Amino acid sequence: MKKLLQLLVIMIPLALLSQPNTEVFLFDLSTENNQIQITNGKNISNNKGYDNQPSFASENTMLYAATRNGQTDILEYDVKTGAKKWLTDTKQGSEYSPTQIPKSKYISAIRLDTTGLQYLYRYHKGKSKAMLKDLVIGYHVWNSRNVLISFVLGKPHRLVLSNFKKNTHITVDTNIGRSLHNIPNSNLVSYIKKKKDEWEIRSLDPKTGETKRITTTVPNIEDMCWLSNGTILMAKGKALYTIDPKKDTDWKIIKLFDQEKLDNITRITTNKSNTKIAIVAEIETALEPTLENIRWIAGNWKGEAFGGITEENWSEPSGDSMMATFKLIVDGKVRFYEIETISEVNNSLILRLKHFNNDLKGWETKDETVDFPLIRVTKNKAIFEGMTFESIDENNMVVFVAIKQKDGNTSIVPFYYTKN
Known part of the structure; x- marks a missing residue:
């Protein structure tokens, strides 16, 4: 553990310096004539620096990590009014991957301290508390208030299933990606398994620890989200792909963001009713049309x-x-x-x-x-x-x-x- 933390102290400042200038975009989402429609997009972060990792805390409330004063803090965005509210102002570090803890007043986030330490914290009304100091967590998802599935940094990266009631932390898989999601209409969680020849989307049953293959990813892409009907979305460049793993064998493109000045899409997420979709992307730089x-x-x-x-x-x-x-x-x-x-x-x-x-x-x-x-x-x-x-x-x-x-x-x- 000591050697790993020393390595993180060296590596993390370099990672921060290389963070892309990303923005969070919000679109309307609907289905018409059996086709997914994505319209009325706007840049809701509109801020120089790293604005990333959006998640919906509720139907009309979004959380994301936003840059200010040389660090990233948690920002709350009201989908209906466009109002913004800073939820953290941590002088000794930055927060990433803000997530609502189910059936609680708390949100959780990964805090990267200026000392290089990286822990999972919970937050409420300006107060914070470290939750796990034995695991260096990079990304996480709550399956319930007491069950956490996390991406734990290491060589290789591990998928860890934590039960806070039982105080257990079990490694379920290795060589995984950062995208962790609850699968709609089930108790399962999805994750990306990075195999040598292809990457897979797999499911995890938190009760049994059993994992199963769902489908392959868009080649070399690890960010995804689920729609309530069981459809999966992934993005690459300016293209948004979809697949229904119950009946489809191939990914198809449903949206090319050719009219929007954005590119290199990474994170994508939707609200529970699938009426809004948030994506993270970089702003395009146009050249002379020659x-x-x-x-x-x-x-x-x-x-x-x-x-x-x-x-x-x-x-x-x-x-x-x-x-x-x-x-x-x-x-x-x-x-x-x-x-x-x-x-x-x-x-x-x-x-x-x-x-x-x-x-x-x-x-x-x-x-x-x-x-x-x-x-x-x-x-x-x-x-x-x-x-x-x-x-x-x-x-x-x-x-x-x-x-x-x-x-x-x-x-x-x-x-x-x-x-x-």
């Missing part, structure tokens, strides 16, 4: 989509434009082609394309094109209305395309490409 700033799109890209092989070849910028050819091959035969251009027009960019059958008969009329006006350009994204290009690294790119379905709904289809 071809030079999206030059990384150029190249010969190959991938898989629609049950076949896709190929997309983009030229280098020249003559105020970039040009591409696209084809989809299924079962060894071309299904269709596209010709695409991105042009500099009126101090902006526009993406245009035309579709062709495999015999080059056009889908659109002679003078008709499918146009995608530019929304904005960032360091690794070219965001058009209905199509977003994202650079993963110099050899990998994903293109998100909004495709209207026969039932009138819109699906967002990702095309994952590797450069040849």
Whole structure:
């Protein structure tokens, strides 16, 4: 324990210095035509520094860790009025991961003291008390007033089940992620198991200690939340994914935050009625809308989509434009082609394309094109209305395309490409 605390004293100040400038955004959440709708977003933290780890203490009350005066304290936010109230002002340290303790007047949070000590505390009306001094807890969730499931720092990180009535602290699993949640309509808790080849979402029964696999995560993503109907949400970059583990085998994208100036989404949470969703993300930095700033799109890209092989070849910028050819091959035969251009027009960019059958008969009329006006350009994204290009690294790119379905709904289809 002494060696671990000494290590934390060294590591934690470095972690604090590297914390991203994150914000907490709040959206309305609803379901229409069997599709999840996320609308009316606003930045509720709007504060330079680390604003993160939101949780709903009640239907219309949110808690989150917010930066002020060089430290993070617990902030309470009223969803209806927008009023904010500081709940802590701990001079000797900072608080993280504020959580309501069920059926009590207390909230709990992880306190990181200036000395490097890190404990779980409970708080009420400005007073605080350390709850567990034998466990260095990073993240936690209350299954009931006396049952706590926590992520305990170590090599490896451990999933620990604590019962305060019995005074027991049992290690249930190792190599886990930070996302811990009560599963709706059950007594179970979910956690992320970081296996070598894939990460899993697993359930824990706090009464028996039994764990079971639920599904795999979006690759290499550990933040998630549950909806009351058993659906799971996860996010990556600007995309929000969903899966119903009872009937789905694959994750699908339900929202691409292309209109919102946010990126690199991490934490997500909803209130109990699923009418509000809070997400944590970084603010985008826009670049000038020039071809030079999206030059990384150029190249010969190959991938898989629609049950076949896709190929997309983009030229280098020249003559105020970039040009591409696209084809989809299924079962060894071309299904269709596209010709695409991105042009500099009126101090902006526009993406245009035309579709062709495999015999080059056009889908659109002679003078008709499918146009995608530019929304904005960032360091690794070219965001058009209905199509977003994202650079993963110099050899990998994903293109998100909004495709209207026969039932009138819109699906967002990702095309994952590797450069040849």
